[in-house]
Amino acid sequence: MHRSHFRLVFGVLVAVASLIVAGAAGGASNKSTAGSMTFGAEQEPPCLNGFTGGCNNTWTSWTAGIALASPLIVKPDFTIKPYMGTAKVTSKKPFTVVVTLNKKAKWSDGKQVSADDLIFTWKTIVDPKFDIAGRSGWDSVSRATKVNAKAVKFVYTTPYAPYKVQFATSVLPKHALEGTDFNTVWDTNYNNKSGQTMASGPFKLQSYTKGQSLVMVRNNSFFGKRPTLDKVTFLFRTNTDTEIQAIRGGEVDAIYPQPQLQLAQLRSQSGLRVQTHAGTTIEHIDINTGAGNSNPLLGQAWFRQAIAYSLDRTGMIKQLYSTLNPGLPTLNNLTYVTAQKGLYVPHFAKYQISNKAKRLAKVAALMKAHNCTKGGDGIYSCGGEKASVRLGTTSGNKLRELAVEILQAQAKDAGIQFRADNQPSSLFFPRISTNKYDLALFAWVGTGDPAGQVDIYGCADDKTADNPNGYGGSNWKGYCKASVTNALKASDAALNPKTRINLVNKADAVMANDVPTIPLYQKPTYFVFKTKLKGLVDNPTLQGPTWNTEAWKAG
Amino acid sequence: MVTYIVRRLLYSIPVLFAASVLIFFSVTAVGDPLAALRQNPLFSKQTIHNIEVRNHLNDSLPTQYVYWLRSAVTDKFGSPLLQPGVKIWQDLERVIPHTLQLVFLAEILALLVGISIGVYSAIRQYSIFDYAATTFSFLGFAMPVFWLALMLQILFTNIFIKWHVRIFYTSGLSSPDPGGGIHFWIDRLQHLAIPAMTLMLLSIAQYSRFMRASMLEVVNSDYVRTARAKGLPERRVTLKHALRNALIPVVTVSALNFGALIGGAVITESIFQLDGMGPYFLGALFSRDAYVVMAWLMVTATAVVAFNLVADVLYGYIDPRIRFD
Numbered sequence: 001m002h003r004s005h006f007r008l009v010f011g012v013l014v015a016v017a018s019l020i021v022a023g024a025a026g027g028a029s030n031k032s033t034a035g036s037m038t039f040g041a042e043q044e045p046p047c048l049n050g051f052t053g054g055c056n057n058t059w060t061s062w063t064a065g066i067a068l069a070s071p072l073i074v075k076p077d078f079t080i081k082p083y084m085g086t087a088k089v090t091s092k093k094p095f096t097v098v099v100t101l102n103k104k105a106k107w108s109d110g111k112q113v114s115a116d117d118l119i120f121t122w123k124t125i126v127d128p129k130f131d132i133a134g135r136s137g138w139d140s141v142s143r144a145t146k147v148n149a150k151a152v153k154f155v156y157t158t159p160y161a162p163y164k165v166q167f168a169t170s171v172l173p174k175h176a177l178e179g180t181d182f183n184t185v186w187d188t189n190y191n192n193k194s195g196q197t198m199a200s201g202p203f204k205l206q207s208y209t210k211g212q213s214l215v216m217v218r219n220n221s222f223f224g225k226r227p228t229l230d231k232v233t234f235l236f237r238t239n240t241d242t243e244i245q246a247i248r249g250g251e252v253d254a255i256y257p258q259p260q261l262q263l264a265q266l267r268s269q270s271g272l273r274v275q276t277h278a279g280t281t282i283e284h285i286d287i288n289t290g291a292g293n294s295n296p297l298l299g300q301a302w303f304r305q306a307i308a309y310s311l312d313r314t315g316m317i318k319q320l321y322s323t324l325n326p327g328l329p330t331l332n333n334l335t336y337v338t339a340q341k342g343l344y345v346p347h348f349a350k351y352q353i354s355n356k357a358k359r360l361a362k363v364a365a366l367m368k369a370h371n372c373t374k375g376g377d378g379i380y381s382c383g384g385e386k387a388s389v390r391l392g393t394t395s396g397n398k399l400r401e402l403a404v405e406i407l408q409a410q411a412k413d414a415g416i417q418f419r420a421d422n423q424p425s426s427l428f429f430p431r432i433s434t435n436k437y438d439l440a441l442f443a444w445v446g447t448g449d450p451a452g453q454v455d456i457y458g459c460a461d462d463k464t465a466d467n468p469n470g471y472g473g474s475n476w477k478g479y480c481k482a483s484v485t486n487a488l489k490a491s492d493a494a495l496n497p498k499t500r501i502n503l504v505n506k507a508d509a510v511m512a513n514d515v516p517t518i519p520l521y522q523k524p525t526y527f528v529f530k531t532k533l534k535g536l537v538d539n540p541t542l543q544g545p546t547w548n549t550e551a552w553k554a555g
Numbered sequence: 556m557v558t559y560i561v562r563r564l565l566y567s568i569p570v571l572f573a574a575s576v577l578i579f580f581s582v583t584a585v586g587d588p589l590a591a592l593r594q595n596p597l598f599s600k601q602t603i604h605n606i607e608v609r610n611h612l613n614d615s616l617p618t619q620y621v622y623w624l625r626s627a628v629t630d631k632f633g634s635p636l637l638q639p640g641v642k643i644w645q646d647l648e649r650v651i652p653h654t655l656q657l658v659f660l661a662e663i664l665a666l667l668v669g670i671s672i673g674v675y676s677a678i679r680q681y682s683i684f685d686y687a688a689t690t691f692s693f694l695g696f697a698m699p700v701f702w703l704a705l706m707l708q709i710l711f712t713n714i715f716i717k718w719h720v721r722i723f724y725t726s727g728l729s730s731p732d733p734g735g736g737i738h739f740w741i742d743r744l745q746h747l748a749i750p751a752m753t754l755m756l757l758s759i760a761q762y763s764r765f766m767r768a769s770m771l772e773v774v775n776s777d778y779v780r781t782a783r784a785k786g787l788p789e790r791r792v793t794l795k796h797a798l799r800n801a802l803i804p805v806v807t808v809s810a811l812n813f814g815a816l817i818g819g820a821v822i823t824e825s826i827f828q829l830d831g832m833g834p835y836f837l838g839a840l841f842s843r844d845a846y847v848v849m850a851w852l853m854v855t856a857t858a859v860v861a862f863n864l865v866a867d868v869l870y871g872y873i874d875p876r877i878r879f880d
Contacts, residue, residue: 038731046635046637046638046641047638047640047641049640052602053592053598053599053602053603053606053637054635054636054637054638054639055637055638128601128605129605130602130605131602131605131606131637131639132599132601132602133598133599133602134597134598134599135599135601136597181640183639183640184639184640185640187638187640187641209729210646210649210830211649211650211653211728211830211834212727212728212729212830213727213729213731215731233731235727235731236828237726237727237828238825238828238834239726239825239826239828241705241708241826242708242725242726242826242827242828245708245709245712245725245726246725246726248712248716249711249712249715249716249725250715251724251725251726251727427586429590429591429594430586430587430590433590433593433594445595451597452597455597474594474595
C-alpha cells in the first residue's frame with residue numbers, strides 16, 4: 001500500500017474508533033443516573049407562557065408548566081383534589097368561592113405564594129388586551145377580595161359549577177410579572193425581573209434550548225414532599241417512529257406518544273413498561289343534520305338512528321386496537337367517560353348490537369317502517385333518496401382512515417353507503433366548521449367535566465354576524481333542541497353535583513334518541529417508561545403524565 | 556467579474572419579489588390560520604379578535620402583503636401570528652446553522668465519494684466496479700429517503716440493544732449533557748452521522764453518475780490524448796487534465812443541491828428531529844403562518860440564487876476559457 005493511502009486509511013480507522021469509544025462513553029453518560037431522567041416529549045411548546053393562546057398546548061403544561069403549581073389538581077380518576085391549596089364554596093347567593101393557599105407554598109425566589117398572586121392571576125386572565133387562551137369561570141368573577149395573606153374570596157356574577165376546573169389553573173407571581181406585557185413575557189423562560197427563575201411546583205426551569213430540549217431541576221422551595229429526582233430533561237421527539245426508536249435504544253427513559261400501530265412492539269421489549277388508559281379525547285362521528293349536507297335523509301332522526309344501528313363500534317375498536325389496547329371500551333355517552341363511575345350512563349349502548357344478523361334486522365325494520373326499498377346494489381332508497389352519505393376524517397391519521405374503512409364495510413352490509421370523504425386536517429376542519437359535510441369522524445379533547453358542552457350541542461341565544469347559524473359556537477351539526485340546550489345551560493350553573501350530573505345525562509338521553517353525534521371511543525393514552533423508573537403513573541386527563549413528578553424515582 | 560456579480564444580484568431582486576408575492580397569496584389563500592383555535596369551544600373569542608386585529612387578518616390580501624413587506628424590511632420578518640413575543644429572525648438564526656452543519660457534512664462527503672466513484676468508474680469502464688457503482692447509484696436514486704432513514708434508525712438502535720455500544724444517536728442534535736469543546740463536537744457528529752448518511756446516499760448516486768458521464772467524455776478528447784502522447788503519467792493525466800474539465804457538470808448540480816438543501820432536507824431533518832430549516836418550515840406550513848413561511852421562503856430563495864451565482868463564478872476558476880461579460 002502506498003504510504004499516503006496507508007495514512008488515509010489509518011486516519012479514517014482512528015476517527016471511527018474514537019467515535020465508537022466516545023459513543024460508548026456517551027451512551028453510558030446518557031443513562032439515567034440516580035437522580036435524573038430524560039423524557040421524550042412528543043411536541044415542543046410553541047413558547048412557555050401556557051396562559052396565552054399561542055403557547056397554550058398540553059405539552060407546554062406537561063413540560064415547563066410543572067414549574068407552576070395550581071391550587072387544585074385533576075387526579076387520574078378524574079376527581080379534582082387540593083394541591084397547592086383548597087377551593088370551597090362559602091355562599092350560593094351570590095356564588096362565592098374561597099381559595100386558600102398552602103402555608104408552605106412559596107416561590108423559588110423565596111417570596112410567599114400569596115393572595116395577591118391569586119388576585120393578580122384573575123386580573124391577568126380577564127384583561128382583554130392579553131391573548132389568554134381560556135377565560136371560562138374567571139370572566140364570571142365580579143370581584144376578588146383578600147381574606148388574609150393566603151386566602152382570597154371570589155364572588156361570581158352567576159353560579160359557576162365547574163369552579164374546581166377553574167382553580168386547577170396555575171397561579172402567577174405578581175411580583176415577577178406586574179407591569180410586564182403578558183403577551184410577550186415568559187416566551188423562553190420563567191424569570192422574574194432580576195433574572196431568577198420562578199417556580200412554585202416541584203421542579204424549576206433550568207434551561208430551554210429551543211428545538212432540542214428543556215431541562216427542569218428540583219425546586220427546593222416546593223411546598224410538598226421533596227422531589228427525589230434532581231433533574232428531568234425533556235427532549236423533543238415529535239416523530240412517533242423516532243420516539244419509539246429513542247426509547248428502544250435508551251436515548252430517552254420515557255415517552256407519552258399518540259396511539260400508533262408501531263407501539264405494539266414496545267410491549268414485548270424487556271426493561272420497558274407500558275401503561276395505557278382510555279383518555280379524555282373523544283373520537284366520535286358528527287352528523288350534519290341541517291343545511292350543507294348532501295342528503296336530506298340526515299335531517300331525519302330515524303335515519304340517523306339507522307346509521308347508529310348499522311355500526312358495530314365495539315367490533316371496529318377491537319380491529320383498531322387488538323394489539324395496542326385490547327380492553328379499550330366503547331363509549332356510550334357524549335360527555336362523561338367510562339372511568340367516571342356514577343356519572344357515566346351508557347345512553348348510546350342501545351345502538352351497539354354485536355350480533356350482525358340482529359344489527360341488520362334492526363336497520364331493516366327502521367327502513368321498512370319508512371317505506372325504504374333496497375336497490376340492486378344492496379343500498380336502500382327512501383322516497384327516491386338513496387341512503388348514501390359522505391363519511392370523512394383527517395387523512396394521514398392511519399387509525400382514523402382505517403376506522404372509516406371498517407365503518408364503510410359495516411354500513412354497506414346494512415344497506416347504507418358511506419362515501420369516503422377524507423381530507424388533510426387543514427382542509428377538513430374548515431369544511432366541518434362551515435357545515436359542508438355529511439358525517440365527520442374526529443375528536444373533541446374533553447376534560448371529563450361537562451363545561452362547554454352547550455357550545456357543542458346547544459342552540460345559541462342569538463344569531464349574530466359571528467354565529468349566523470344560531471347554533472352553539474362549536475355546534476356544526478345543525479342540531480338545535482331546546483330541552484338539550486336548557487339542560488346543558490342549567491348544568492353549568494348547578495352547584496349540587498348530583499343535580500348537575502342528572503341534567504347532563506338528561507341532555508345525553510335526548511341526544512341518544514336524536515343522534516346528532518355517535519360516540520365511538522376514548523383515545524387511549526400510552527405511557528411507556530423504563531421499568532427501573534418508579535412512581536410514574538399515567539394520568540389520562542389533561543393533567544397528563546407529569547402530574548406527579550415529585551414522586552418519580554430513578555431506580 | 557465584480558460587475559457580473561453585481562448585475563446578477565440586481566437581477567435576483569425582482570425574482571425574489573415575484574416569488575414573495577406568489578407564495579404570500581398562495582399561503583394566505585389556503586385557509587384560516589385561526590381555524591384550529593375557533594374549533595375549541597372554550598378558547599376565548601376576545602383573544603381570537605385580538606389576534607385578528609394585531610395581524611390584520613381581516614384586511615384584503617394585498618393590504619396584508621404590504622404589512623408583511625413592511626415587517627420583513629423593518630422588523631426582520633416580525634413575529635409568528637400567535638406568538639408576538641417570539642422573533643422569526645431569531646428562530647432562523649438558530650435553525651440555519653443546524654441545517655448548514657448537516658448539509659455541508661453530507662454534501663462534502665457525498666462530493667468526495669461521488670466524484671471518486673465516478674472517476675474510477677469512467678477510467679475502468681465496464682469493469683465489475685463500474686457495474687457495481689451503476690447498480691448502487693440506481694438503488695440510491697430509487698430508495699425513498701424516509702424508508703432509508705427509518706432503516707438506519709432501526710439498525711443503529713438494534714446495535715445498541717445487542718452490544719450496548721452507542722456508535723451513533725438516532726435522533727436529536729445533542730445529548731442532554733454534551734459537554735464542551737471537542738466533546739460537544741464529537742457528540743454533534745454522533746447525532747449528525749445517520750442523517751448525513753441518509754442525505755449522502757442520494758447525492759453520491761447523483762454525483763457519481765454525472766462524474767462518470769462527464770469523465771468519459773473528457774478522457775476521450777483530443778487534449779487528453781495529447782497529454783498521454785507527451786508521456787505524462789496516467790495519474791497526472793486523469794487528475795490534472797481530465798478531472799478539472801469534467802468537474803463542471805458536478806459543480807452545477809452540487810451548487811443547486813446546496814442551495815436547495817439550505818431550505819432544509821425536510822424529510823431527513825424531521826425524521827431525525829434536527830432543529831433545522833425543514834421542521835421549521837413544516838411547523839409554519841401546518842399552522843398556516845404566512846409570516847414564518849415567507850421568512851423561510853426568502854432565506855431559501857436567497858440561498859438558491861446565491862449558490863447559482865457561486866456555481867457560475869466557479870466555472871471561471873475551473874475552466875479559464877469561460878469569461879464573464
